[in-house]
Amino acid sequence: xxxxxxxxxxxxxxxxxxEPSDAELDAIEQELPLILAEVxxxxxxxxxxxxxxxxxxxRRIRRARNRVLAERRALTxxxxxxxxxxxx
Numbered sequence: 001x002x003x004x005x006x007x008x009x010x011x012x013x014x015x016x017x018x019e020p021s022d023a024e025l026d027a028i029e030q031e032l033p034l035i036l037a038e039v040x041x042x043x044x045x046x047x048x049x050x051x052x053x054x055x056x057x058x059r060r061i062r063r064a065r066n067r068v069l070a071e072r073r074a075l076t077x078x079x080x081x082x083x084x085x086x087x088x
Contacts, residue, residue: 030078034071040064 020028028035041064048057 031075034068034075037064037067037071041068 044057044060044064
């Protein structure tokens with residue numbers, strides 16, 4: 001019977017240190033406005049879970065959804081420009 005532990009060094013050549021790479025940090029930084037917009041939308045939706053929805057709540061949710069859509073569009077446009085060399 002072969003031991004799997006003896007083969008592990010060949011599979012994991014580089015030890016994982018638990019920290020994100022620079023590329024991952026850059027990707028998170030680019031997506032941060034969208035993440036914050038989604039958090040705001042979630043907060044607006046959570047506020048309406050245990051009480052009747054007021055007109056103000058509807059507006060808050062609608063604005064949060066619009067902000068999420070705007071941030072998604074902006075993120076997609078930035079990614080398109082980076083991939084297409086600015087021709088988009």
